[in-house]
């Protein structure tokens with residue numbers, strides 16, 4: 268079969284191109300690096316191999332490309348109308364991942380994860396979901412490969428976004444509000460905090476607990492880990508071929524870091540003069556106010572210890588609408604690269620993000636998901652700085668999902684009811700006081 272010229276044949280692993288590798292995950296009991304055997308109850312061997320791979324390029328299997336082809340390559344669009352409305356000399360491009368079946372970049376990794384699990388004889392996948400984008404991506408991918416899918420959805424989103432729930436069920440998944448009484452991790456939280464709005468950290472504990480207890484079940488994670496960032500580089504590989512000029516600045520929002528890394532890494536390889544900027548919510552600022560330390564990836568402490576920028580594993584962020592950015596930690600690979608000075612990070616408040624989202628919708632026509640409005644707010648601010656200085660910068664941003672399931676949040680913004688959540692230092696200090704000790 269002829270392959271579309273824009274569809275890349277490989278993913279890009281940036282690790283061998285770094286001056287030093289990121290610190291390894293540690294076993295919480297021994298303080299030693301975790302080995303493949305420690306991870307085997309949770310992940311298939313192929314993904315464990317990709318997690319620690321030293322290969323620069325990893326071939327995308329044909330069966331995965333066949334599913335990617337349903338929506339890839341995704342469009343790379345010049346935002347002429349936004350530029351004109353801003354009166355900026357900057358040239359703004361965006362790579363739009365909202366054309367995927369689930370409406371975000373998440374299927375880029377959900378599809379290979381489901382594929383490798385199926386190939387290794389797994390029957391069921393469990394996972395958590397924040398805003399519901401990852402859950403719907405994995406539910407879609409499991410339907411493609413005939414796997415069962417069971418999802419713990421953060422309570423705040425479960426209540427705010429009933430149609431994301433419906434979408435997961437249409438794809439055939441079972442969906443539970445987290446914390447749930449179905450697991451010991453969930454029950455424990457419910458006993459202490461019956462009104463808990465949940466967090467990604469709690470939902471991960473529940474999904475990991477269930478996967479760890481069943482031989483035919485594995486767990487899938489939608490962000491943070493190296494193999495997830497690897498799969499997302501399909502975004503940047505396409506964008507490299509589509510961009511008519513190299514960007515001066517690449518801007519992306521960061522929850523666990525995968526859409527930002529996916530767009531940025533291939534440009535880091537090909538364009539040394541480009542700068543990179545991660546944007547996170549004021550209410551959950553892992554890079555800018557977290558500590559670079561070993562911490563658990565989940566609330567109950569079931570996962571290996573990851574060296575990352577963290578707000579503490581029991582930090583529960585305020586229920587902002589960008590549910591995909593409500594995570595206490597950050598990708599260990601990106602955290603390491605941040606320490607190496609390879610990109611910068613800034614924060615944006617919820618109201619300035621929605622303002623940017625509405626501005627974008629009224630000029631470019633696409634209603635962005637609340638998460639990428641963080642990148643858009645920063646892109647607009649940069650374009651306005653260019654207007655003042657007269658600089659003709661080339662900006663490239665990751666528009667990683669549409670907001671069609673987030674119209675309730677837009678309604679609240681338009682009605683003037685949206686809150687900004689300042690994050691007092693005591694809350695950060697309190698959560699950081701519970702960091703685990705490590706070797």
Ligand SMILES: *Cc1c(COP(=O)(O)O)cnc(C)c1O
Nearest residue numbers: 400522523524525526591638668
């Ligand atoms: C999940 C998600 C995010 C946050 O995750 P990253 O790994 O940082 O990309 C951001 N935007 C959208 C649309 C998402 O679905």
